[in-house]
Amino acid sequence: MKTLLQSLPFITFLMFFFAACEKDSDNENLVPDEPQDTIVWEPVNQINPEVITNLFVDGGELKVLTKNFYYQLNLNDFSAESHYVGNFSESWATVLNDELFVKIESSWIFVFNANNPEKYTGIDLHDHLDDFGKFFFPSAWLGNVIAINENNVFLTVYRPLLDGVFAAEPRLLLFSAELDAEGNVSVENIISSSIDEGYVFGDLSGVYTCGEDFIISLNPYTYKVTSQGEWTRVFDGRIFNFIPWDGKLLGFGDDDLLISDDGGESWEPLSYNLPPGYRPWQHKGFVHDNQLLIWDTYTISLLDLSGSEGHLKTFCNEGLEPGPGKYIHRIVLTEEYAFVGTGQGLYYKPLEDFLESKIDN
Known part of the structure; x- marks a missing residue:
């Protein structure tokens, strides 16, 4: 990636860099020494790629409901127990x-x-x-x-x-x-x-x-x-x-x-x-660290509740590619990860990267 960027004209590089979903901390310098690759949302392959209807964090386990299955996902090694609960x-x-x-x-x-x-x-x-x-x-x-x-x-x-x-x-x-x-x-x-x-x-x-x-x-x-x-x-x-x-x-x-x-x-x-x-x-949502995390069928946003005026930011959703049949239905946060339940399965990324991938609206 670095060799490719160095071969581009400087203006083209800046356009590419600022168009990407980046962490807030990466914006402190106009041109960082090392361009940062975005950590995209990844599927949890232990869960069938179907509609996620409910999520619940219970200690070291993520409980996952789909239309006909129930999963108990171990948050340490991502192993999962699958249970068929009916048609x-x-x-x-x-x-x-x-x-x-x-x-x-x-x-x-x-x-x-x-x-x-x-x-x-x-x-x-x-x-x-x-x-x-x-x-x-x-x-x-x-x-x-x-x-x-x-x-x-x-x-x-x-x-x-x-x-x-x-x-x-x-x-x-x-x-x-x-x-x-x-x-x-x-x-x-x-x-x-x-x-x-x-x-x-x-x-x-x-x-x-x-x-x-x-x-x-x-x-x-x-x-x-x-x-x-x-x-x-x-x-x-x-x-x-x-x-x-x-x-x-x-x-x-x-x-x-x-x-x-x-x-x-x-x-x-x-x-x-x-x-x-x-x-x-x-929208649906919950409060995390005095900030209102909200989502609709396509986007995930954050509204700061600490001041008299809210400041709305939108999160990078690269890897989710929401659209017809892949709507965002549920979101939960654990100590290490953010999980998103969509119409086509469960996705995750490290919590720190998720929280820092905000884009000012």
């Missing part, structure tokens, strides 16, 4: 933590032991609810279908079937799951609760955990829900993602970043000068 037609109705993961299919809920997935249980909601019709399944780029709180209580939402007709008003569905001493899974405390009865809703925008409680957004409103099914309307609008930050909650609205100082009871716009045309609702 599921629905990809996105999943939730995962250090103990359990759930997959929803038709009228069934399957709850697996995340550390021994051969142990699981399945329940048919027709056996428990007289009015069960069908689940709400939003598009993959919108919010979660189901959420789990810190006590292994789950919340999702379904559309009831009344007199042979699917009713417009949604029903909240809550249940809890437990592991016994042998690792067997049981489902208890199934609760169905109506919400704003009589109002015709649009789609489910997302459901998220908030400590012991939940926040669920059903177009056009957002609600806070207790683990007993009691609900309170907290925002007259949609919120697509909820992110803990420094004792507060951030939310992605239709046109604004939102913030709550009281655990989701009330919401206000968060004043940052975002780029023209930036639509927060298209």
